[in-house]
Amino acid sequence: GLGNPVEKVQEQVGKVQDAFAEEKKERESILGSSTSKPKFKLGYDWVDKEAQVLIARAYNRHKALADKSQSYPPALGVEDLEKIVPPNLHRKPEGLLDHIALGTMRLLRVFTNAFFGDKYLHHATLLETVAAVPGIIASASRHLRSLRRMKRDHSWIGTLQEESENERMHLLIWLAINQPNMFERMLVIFAQGAYFSFYSLSYLFSPRFAHRLVGYLEEEAVIAYTEFLHSIDAGKMPNIPAPEIAIEYYRLAPDAKLRDVVLHVRADEIMHQMVNHHLSDKYKHKDLDSKPTFVGQDYREGQW
Amino acid sequence: GLGNPVEKVQEQVGKVQDAFAEEKKERESILGSSTSKPKFKLGYDWVDKEAQVLIARAYNRHKALADKSQSYPPALGVEDLEKIVPPNLHRKPEGLLDHIALGTMRLLRVFTNAFFGDKYLHHATLLETVAAVPGIIASASRHLRSLRRMKRDHSWIGTLQEESENERMHLLIWLAINQPNMFERMLVIFAQGAYFSFYSLSYLFSPRFAHRLVGYLEEEAVIAYTEFLHSIDAGKMPNIPAPEIAIEYYRLAPDAKLRDVVLHVRADEIMHQMVNHHLSDKYKHKDLDSKPTFVGQDYREGQW
Ligand SMILES: [Fe+2]
Ligand SMILES: [Fe+2]
Ligand SMILES: [Fe+2]
Ligand SMILES: [Fe+2]
Numbered sequence: 363g364l365g366n367p368v369e370k371v372q373e374q375v376g377k378v379q380d381a382f383a384e385e386k387k388e389r390e391s392i393l394g395s396s397t398s399k400p401k402f403k404l405g406y407d408w409v410d411k412e413a414q415v416l417i418a419r420a421y422n423r424h425k426a427l428a429d430k431s432q433s434y435p436p437a438l439g440v441e442d443l444e445k446i447v448p449p450n451l452h453r454k455p456e457g458l459l460d461h462i463a464l465g466t467m468r469l470l471r472v473f474t475n476a477f478f479g480d481k482y483l484h485h486a487t488l489l490e491t492v493a494a495v496p497g498i499i500a501s502a503s504r505h506l507r508s509l510r511r512m513k514r515d516h517s518w519i520g521t522l523q524e525e526s527e528n529e530r531m532h533l534l535i536w537l538a539i540n541q542p543n544m545f546e547r548m549l550v551i552f553a554q555g556a557y558f559s560f561y562s563l564s565y566l567f568s569p570r571f572a573h574r575l576v577g578y579l580e581e582e583a584v585i586a587y588t589e590f591l592h593s594i595d596a597g598k599m600p601n602i603p604a605p606e607i608a609i610e611y612y613r614l615a616p617d618a619k620l621r622d623v624v625l626h627v628r629a630d631e632i633m634h635q636m637v638n639h640h641l642s643d644k645y646k647h648k649d650l651d652s653k654p655t656f657v658g659q660d661y662r663e664g665q666w
Numbered sequence: 667g668l669g670n671p672v673e674k675v676q677e678q679v680g681k682v683q684d685a686f687a688e689e690k691k692e693r694e695s696i697l698g699s700s701t702s703k704p705k706f707k708l709g710y711d712w713v714d715k716e717a718q719v720l721i722a723r724a725y726n727r728h729k730a731l732a733d734k735s736q737s738y739p740p741a742l743g744v745e746d747l748e749k750i751v752p753p754n755l756h757r758k759p760e761g762l763l764d765h766i767a768l769g770t771m772r773l774l775r776v777f778t779n780a781f782f783g784d785k786y787l788h789h790a791t792l793l794e795t796v797a798a799v800p801g802i803i804a805s806a807s808r809h810l811r812s813l814r815r816m817k818r819d820h821s822w823i824g825t826l827q828e829e830s831e832n833e834r835m836h837l838l839i840w841l842a843i844n845q846p847n848m849f850e851r852m853l854v855i856f857a858q859g860a861y862f863s864f865y866s867l868s869y870l871f872s873p874r875f876a877h878r879l880v881g882y883l884e885e886e887a888v889i890a891y892t893e894f895l896h897s898i899d900a901g902k903m904p905n906i907p908a909p910e911i912a913i914e915y916y917r918l919a920p921d922a923k924l925r926d927v928v929l930h931v932r933a934d935e936i937m938h939q940m941v942n943h944h945l946s947d948k949y950k951h952k953d954l955d956s957k958p959t960f961v962g963q964d965y966r967e968g969q970w
Binding site for chain 2: 495502
């Protein structure tokens with residue numbers, strides 16, 4: 363009769379659903395619930411709320427670029443962008459790994475400062491060629507983890523790919539007004555090989571350390587871009603018109619200047635700093651199967 | 667007067683445009699033109715036009731997922747989805763590397779068929795854990811290339827990340843109705859290690875070979891999913907309701923069945939096949955600094 367196949371399908375569906383529910387229960391008993399909310403909610407308690415919203419608003423300026431049907435998020439004034447760097451932005455190290463990460467970056471600062479001096483544009487260009495490396499390694503690692511363990515990723519991959527794309531855009535922006543010389547080009551190739559290997563190994567052995575390292579690297583980037591700003595304000599570096607690619611990316615006014623671009627790039631670095639410290643915290647608390655909390659969460663999710 | 671500020675802005679815009687054009691010319695004189703159109707346009711001449719449009723329309727079904735403000739692309743009927751596999755889909759090998767790539771995949775088919783037999787769902791699940799690997803390696807490689815050579819990427823990174831994301835979604839879809847056993851889980855971990863190393867090395871030494879290999883791997887995937895379809899049609903595999911995650915991803919009707927999902931997944935594999943053969947062609951012609959041509963290009967760019 364006609365009823366038989368339908369019943370058969372329903373029975374089959376029932377079986378599949380039961381099997382899936384049972385498997386899920388079993389998995390949760392071993393791994394802990396991956397779909398339920400984490401017991402604690404890691405956030406950004408070392409940064410004040412107002413700064414969090416400004417960081418999120420600044421970062422959103424290029425976020426909607428791929429989505430041509432959406433209207434632009436409202437522009438941030440120069441004052442807002444300057445307010446983003448609050449005194450409590452620095453994340454205090456906790457434990458040995460954190461101290462090693464911070465120490466490494468502070469040491470690197472001595473060398474890069476000695477090497478670049480006040481050539482801020484060159485400093486920025488070369489910095490960005492390495493800054494875009496960790497995100498691509500970390501996102502690939504999360505992608506492979508999801509395949510290997512055969513479970514959901516919970517938005518880490520997209521977050522990290524977005525970071526690496528954003529860093530690569532910084533590079534392309536500086537390249538529009540600064541062409542590295544042959545020596546710098548060779549240095550970049552060498553530095554990529556070294557940093558790629560080092561960071562891949564770090565991520566393999568301790569993702570918690572790796573993300574903390576980027577968190578502190580970004581703190582150094584914020585300092586470098588702040589010095590870049592000061593050199594513009596002091597008239598040492600001419601405040602030339604913003605390159606076209608930056609105007610497009612950040613949706614700036616057509617008469618925007620270099621200073622506006624530096625303010626926006628610095629705001630991005632602060633976002634990376636936040637997110638990487640946060641992901642390191644998540645590794646520390648073994649909270650790997652839930653969505654990252656974003657700075658100024660509500661402003662990132664359509665509310666602007 | 668009132669005329670002055672407007673003129674001033676116009677003048678400023680003119681200056682910026684001049685400066686940018688000059689900078690561009692200078693950069694091109696050093697690096698070679700990276701923005702000009704390539705001399706030849708590599709396409710998909712081994713596939714008929716109607717099929718190209720169908721492939722693009724099918725692939726678009728999940729493309730807009732991230733973009734919540736856009737309306738859904740129109741659904742494809744089962745007949746359209748079945749028509750997508752035209753007799754001329756196979757890409758004929760040209761040269762030794764192509765023959766090695768094709769031979770490797772044909773040989774692998776013998777082993778996987780012997781291993782899985784008619785367990786199509788298991789076959790599909792395990793296949794997808796490796797299918798999502800090449801895209802992430804290739805996109806990372808293009809990302810690092812852009813940083814290292816300090817020039818634009820021209821949409822390769824996004825194309826390849828989209829592929830790897832799409833493959834990972836296939837995996838998550840099959841996981842909703844099939845939970846691999848312990849042996850299969852161990853196999854997946856081993857296979858990922860082996861395939862990741864092999865594919866990274868292939869991409870390092872010959873991206874042309876690597877993309878051709880994926881082109882032919884995807885041809886095998888199309889064959890495997892076609893057999894999956896036949897087994898549903900023959901009543902050997904029950905045509906159970908589509909899992910929720912597939913309904914969301916492909917925006918299917920709430921009463922969609924397994925067969926619809928297999929048709930959609932197969933259409934995606936055809937897209938990957940096309941794109942990877944195309945990227946291999948681009949490497950063959952050393953056309954690495956222009957945008958990939960998409961199958962049914964117009965349908966991918968907002969026209970639907
Ligand atoms: Fe940056
Ligand atoms: Fe950064
Ligand atoms: Fe797939
Ligand atoms: Fe595929």
